[in-house]
Amino acid sequence: MNDTQAPPPVARALKLAPSLLAADFARLGDELRAAEAGGADLIHVDVMDGHFVPNLSLGPLIVEACRRVTSLPLDVHLMISSPERYIGAFAEAGADIITVHAEATPHLHRALGLIRECGVQAGVALNPATPLTVLNEVLALVDLVLVMSVNPGFGGQTFIEGSLRRLRAARAIIDAQRPGCLLEVDGGINHETAPRAYHAGADVLVAGSAVFGGEGGVAHNLTALREAVQRADG
Numbered sequence: 001m002n003d004t005q006a007p008p009p010v011a012r013a014l015k016l017a018p019s020l021l022a023a024d025f026a027r028l029g030d031e032l033r034a035a036e037a038g039g040a041d042l043i044h045v046d047v048m049d050g051h052f053v054p055n056l057s058l059g060p061l062i063v064e065a066c067r068r069v070t071s072l073p074l075d076v077h078l079m080i081s082s083p084e085r086y087i088g089a090f091a092e093a094g095a096d097i098i099t100v101h102a103e104a105t106p107h108l109h110r111a112l113g114l115i116r117e118c119g120v121q122a123g124v125a126l127n128p129a130t131p132l133t134v135l136n137e138v139l140a141l142v143d144l145v146l147v148m149s150v151n152p153g154f155g156g157q158t159f160i161e162g163s164l165r166r167l168r169a170a171r172a173i174i175d176a177q178r179p180g181c182l183l184e185v186d187g188g189i190n191h192e193t194a195p196r197a198y199h200a201g202a203d204v205l206v207a208g209s210a211v212f213g214g215e216g217g218v219a220h221n222l223t224a225l226r227e228a229v230q231r232a233d234g
């Protein structure tokens with residue numbers, strides 16, 4: 001390498017975040033332990049209010065129960081309107097990261113500040129039709145950007161192809177303005193889309209059905225996802 005050549009890019013660490021939405025809630029403790037033993041990096045917890053998204057899921061009580069079972073970081077994704085009303089409750093329940101949707105509140109800046117005040121890492125999520133320009137206004141306040149690759153509300157949906165372009169654009173914004181901020185992708189991640197999402201710039205891949213579904217078991221599914229990304233590397 002001579003002085004004018006850029007150093008080779010450092011490979012980004014891949015983080016897998018199983019989404020509890022696809023877990024068997026009757027065996028939640030076992031599912032969490034299996035995810036941790038299988039090499040998950042975070043546990044993604046989908047909170048839905050039947051208002052911001054057309055589905056209901058879980059609240060702080062379940063987050064508190066998860067906290068007692070796993071030492072993995074709890075990555076709490078609030079798909080709820082006016083999330084600032086519940087940030088304190090989720091922080092108290094043991095969330096490590098709380099992500100709010102840019103579309104869910106007229107007070108996004110306040111909500112992100114409130115998360116930080118609670119001593120929790122802050123994330124901002126963007127629906128598939130939300131312009132990435134909102135990032136310019138809040139990037140200094142966040143530790144994680146979540147690019148939704150489905151319309152939020154349900155697991156098991158098909159990955160929206162345009163998300164790859166959005167991931168590449170979000171990666172460029174983060175690298176230029178806030179290196180170290182994580183880029184997460186959520187929705188339709190499987191052995192086929194995981195390598196493409198990672199190579200488009202995602203650090204954290206959220207996967208529900210691909211981890212907790214199928215016959216192979218959680219550890220096998222996590223390994224398969226990781227190997228799919230590594231194969232595409234080589």
Ligand SMILES: O=C(CO)[C@H](O)[C@H](O)COP(=O)(O)O
Nearest residue numbers: 019152153155156188208209
């Ligand atoms: O946020 C979500 C839905 O709003 C889920 O995390 C997401 O859809 C993951 O599920 P799958 O991997 O089955 O697509």
